[in-house]
Amino acid sequence: xxxxxxxxxxxxxxxxxxxxxxxxxxxxxxxxxxxxxxxxxxxxxxxxxxxxxxxxxxxxxxxxxxxxxxxxxxxxxxxxxxxxxxxxxxxxxxxxxxxxxxxxxxxxxxxxxxxxxxxxxxxxxxxxxxxxxxxxxxxxxxxxxxxxxxxxxxxxxxxxxxxxxxxxxxxxxxxxxxxxxxxxxxxxxxxxxxxxxxxxxxxxxxxxxxxxxxxxxxxxxxxxxxxxxxxxxxxxxxxxxxxxxxxxxxxxxxxxxxxxxxxxxxxxxxxxxxxxxxxxxxxxxxxxxxxxxxxxxxxxxxxxxxxxxxxxxxxxxxxxxxxxxxxxxxxxxxxxxxxxxxxxxxxxxxxxxxxxxxxxxxxxxxxxxxxxxxxxxxxxxxxxxxxxxxxxxxxxxxxxxxxxxxxxxxxxxxx
Amino acid sequence: xxxxxxxxxxxxxxxxxxxxxxxxxxxxxxxxxxxxxxxxxxxxxxxxxxxxxxxxxxxxxxxxxxxxxxxxxxxxxxxxxxxxxxxxxxxxxxxxxxxxxxxxxxxxxxxxxxxxxxxxxxxxxxxxxxxxxxxxxxxxxxxxxxxxxxxxxxxxxxxxxxxxxxxxxxxxxxxxxxxxxxxxxxxxxxxxxxxxxxxxxxxxxxxxxxxxxxxxxxxxxxxxxxxxxxxxxxxxxxxxxxxxxxxxxxxxxxxxxxxxxxxxxxxxxxxxxxxxxxxxxxxxxxxxxxxxxxxxxxxxxxxxxxxxxxxxxxxxxxxxxxxxxxxxxxxxxxxxxxxxxxxxxxxxxxxxxxxxxxxxxx
Numbered sequence: 001x002x003x004x005x006x007x008x009x010x011x012x013x014x015x016x017x018x019x020x021x022x023x024x025x026x027x028x029x030x031x032x033x034x035x036x037x038x039x040x041x042x043x044x045x046x047x048x049x050x051x052x053x054x055x056x057x058x059x060x061x062x063x064x065x066x067x068x069x070x071x072x073x074x075x076x077x078x079x080x081x082x083x084x085x086x087x088x089x090x091x092x093x094x095x096x097x098x099x100x101x102x103x104x105x106x107x108x109x110x111x112x113x114x115x116x117x118x119x120x121x122x123x124x125x126x127x128x129x130x131x132x133x134x135x136x137x138x139x140x141x142x143x144x145x146x147x148x149x150x151x152x153x154x155x156x157x158x159x160x161x162x163x164x165x166x167x168x169x170x171x172x173x174x175x176x177x178x179x180x181x182x183x184x185x186x187x188x189x190x191x192x193x194x195x196x197x198x199x200x201x202x203x204x205x206x207x208x209x210x211x212x213x214x215x216x217x218x219x220x221x222x223x224x225x226x227x228x229x230x231x232x233x234x235x236x237x238x239x240x241x242x243x244x245x246x247x248x249x250x251x252x253x254x255x256x257x258x259x260x261x262x263x264x265x266x267x268x269x270x271x272x273x274x275x276x277x278x279x280x281x282x283x284x285x286x287x288x289x290x291x292x293x294x295x296x297x298x299x300x301x302x303x304x305x306x307x308x309x310x311x312x313x314x315x316x317x318x319x320x321x322x323x324x325x326x327x328x329x330x331x332x333x334x335x336x337x338x339x340x341x342x343x344x345x346x347x348x349x350x351x352x353x354x355x356x357x358x359x360x361x362x363x364x365x366x367x368x369x370x371x372x373x374x375x376x377x378x379x380x381x382x383x384x385x386x387x388x389x390x391x392x393x394x395x396x397x398x399x400x401x402x403x404x405x406x407x408x409x410x411x412x413x414x415x
Numbered sequence: 416x417x418x419x420x421x422x423x424x425x426x427x428x429x430x431x432x433x434x435x436x437x438x439x440x441x442x443x444x445x446x447x448x449x450x451x452x453x454x455x456x457x458x459x460x461x462x463x464x465x466x467x468x469x470x471x472x473x474x475x476x477x478x479x480x481x482x483x484x485x486x487x488x489x490x491x492x493x494x495x496x497x498x499x500x501x502x503x504x505x506x507x508x509x510x511x512x513x514x515x516x517x518x519x520x521x522x523x524x525x526x527x528x529x530x531x532x533x534x535x536x537x538x539x540x541x542x543x544x545x546x547x548x549x550x551x552x553x554x555x556x557x558x559x560x561x562x563x564x565x566x567x568x569x570x571x572x573x574x575x576x577x578x579x580x581x582x583x584x585x586x587x588x589x590x591x592x593x594x595x596x597x598x599x600x601x602x603x604x605x606x607x608x609x610x611x612x613x614x615x616x617x618x619x620x621x622x623x624x625x626x627x628x629x630x631x632x633x634x635x636x637x638x639x640x641x642x643x644x645x646x647x648x649x650x651x652x653x654x655x656x657x658x659x660x661x662x663x664x665x666x667x668x669x670x671x672x673x674x675x676x677x678x679x680x681x682x683x684x685x686x687x688x689x690x691x692x693x694x695x696x697x698x699x700x701x702x703x704x705x706x707x708x709x710x711x712x713x714x715x716x717x718x719x720x721x722x723x724x725x726x727x728x729x730x731x732x733x734x735x736x737x738x739x740x741x742x743x744x745x746x747x748x749x750x751x752x753x754x755x756x757x758x759x760x761x762x763x764x765x766x767x768x769x770x771x772x773x774x775x776x777x
Contacts, residue, residue, distance in 0.1 A: 293700065310682065311700040311717040313734040313752060328700045328717040330734040330752060345702045345719040347736045347754065391702065391719060393736060393754065395771060
């Protein structure tokens, strides 16, 4: 039997997802209309013999997470449990700490997935690949091709092209190593814990390390601590995929990830897509007031209980639950937070940081918030319960929750 | 009586580009009527039957339009063409023969000036004091940006002029409207001459120059920002003198003038301070404030415009936002969903990218 572990992080992680992560844990943020994690869970639940999904993170128990787990269990009819770390233990430390839970029931193998990726999740293919490559208990990293320049932002994998063995692994090198990058999705078996255990013991002995968050002995990073050591030992292999993949680090990348999933919905979930019928578009999640003058899309996700007035234009944006878009407003490249209101004729606009469409291997940039002392033009984000007055423009700005604006803003963070 | 007037039209009207790339400045529509016509019609009402246009650049368009207006108004319009620059006084000397006909005083005005033209009052005032010249002055809030006129409040006799005073001297400036006796023409030679610097100070010294205060609004509409401000003032004046010309009703706020041949869609909110020209189409759900929309233009649905000039036959797409003195020249196309902030767009241009900060689009 098989299991899956999803690493969901905690509030101190994913700060680039603020202000949206103030309201909802990042793994639950809706991407293409459903919580980010749901895409992972759906993919895992589809794999034959998947018996249990474990979520590991250090969020305190909260209502949204509990409710999500309950609903997911009912929908996918599979055991889903949340294991809370007592501290941030790193991508390796968490699974090591809960290894007993993971190996209970004697699974032959288990997947480990990072929550903040958007992917086609070729899990069945990874299983077949594992059986055909290397020794019976080899481990597999899902990899994809990046372009040379961007590869250095990720974990880089040098492979033996005939055997697909990982010969060398470097996390975020400062010089070019390889254009094959780590997708943050792995296939392990219980043997992995021996290797993590070795590193764990070694760390216990190095007590001269200063004690801050990352240098606790129990904190272990799969990438830097485990993969680099396993490379070239005949135990680690890379399965390269051509299917879509993206990180979801910033709020802006959520829009890009939405588009990637929405593009698949034609085949995977046609019922989630709006269709142009007489009377106007229909979108899952109740939306009110749909005169024909409204134009939505491409790449738009609308939450439940959203009210849209006449003559509204929305493009490349995510409108979260309960928001109100009044007559004639225009929303482009933005995320409109829960229960926010956009006044008549207002214009809410951001700047996309999409990868170069002409480069098939380009990935979305993880731009820093500021460049040369100025705010980098990016997706406009309205936190929850933000009110934008009529007729103003909000351009390339981030508005924190519960803010009532009385004028327009450009290129600013509004506290 | 039959009187004469000289209008200093000047040259290419570069400050009012891109509009003046398509038509000569006197023919640019101001509140649905060519600037020049506002002035000429007011002159005709005051008894002028011969208008001389002092131009430094000959335009066929202008000549043709003047023939039409001659017929229509039953007056004579001449063009006095300076082949080399003559300054602000030289053109008077050039047109000497036309102005110095029957010893009647003649009006002179800058072609950029808009106000409630007080030509009758000016003639009266001028005759009363009996001296050689009268300048119309207007009150401004920031006089140190201009040349101010210092004059006796009771008689109007001008003492002196002060250019851009550092301390407060007076808040009255030269409004660019004058009346002179033909004898004054002998003061001007046919060479580049500044009327403010060379002629007026001498006349004032001799006690021959008087000032009449303008009542009501005044604006130099020679550049887009001031063009729009002048439009607001003019519309307010329309409200006071001829309110039936304004469009009112649901969807119209404040002072709005709409040509009868224009079409306005549903759920629009137009005004305050909007002028819509002949044959303009405004589609549904449009909001326009403080703008001039020239003949034949189209504003497509759900767009939002504030403080803009939309040039003749231009087309503004759907869900466009234009603000901050964006000026579209003739026949400009703005694609859907764009944002134009202070864009100055030359004629026949197609815009398919937003202009988030003010600049010129060639």
